[in-house]
Amino acid sequence: MPSTLLKLGSFKFSTNTAAFDRMAKKHSWRWAAQARFGNNDLLQYTGKDAATISLSGIVATHRAGVGIGRIDELVAVGNLAVPQLLVAGTGEVMGYWVVTNAEEVGTRFVAGGAARRQAFTLELTFYGANLHNA
Secondary structure, X not given: OOOEEEEEOOEEEEOOOOEEEEEEEEOOEEEEEEOOOOOOOEEEEEEEOOOEEEEEEEEEOOOOXXXXXXXXXXXXXXXXXXXXXXXXXXXXXXXXXXXXXXEEEEEEEOOOOOEEEEEEEEEXXXXXXXXXXX
């Protein structure tokens, strides 16, 4: 029985299809520096950057039902150019995110040039809690 790890729009990351083995979240804050003569810079908080998530994993294309098209499906989600709802396998609704980068690396090629293994990295940026970005 496939176990869903994460769902981005209609794309499901699961242990039987495209499983990620690394998820990195990044949060950052902006502080503007105002130079002062003979003293440390004065810092002023100017806001928070959008959070980002980076997912890395492997698709074993030789497994039944997986196929080599899984990475193409991820790219198609990015090509929609529409924020996608991100839901964790635990049921946590994480808000709307946009795909900002997708990378694939094929290895272990077979006759005909098909990769038996595809590594992927997907980068997402937080859009907002809803589609109105409020």
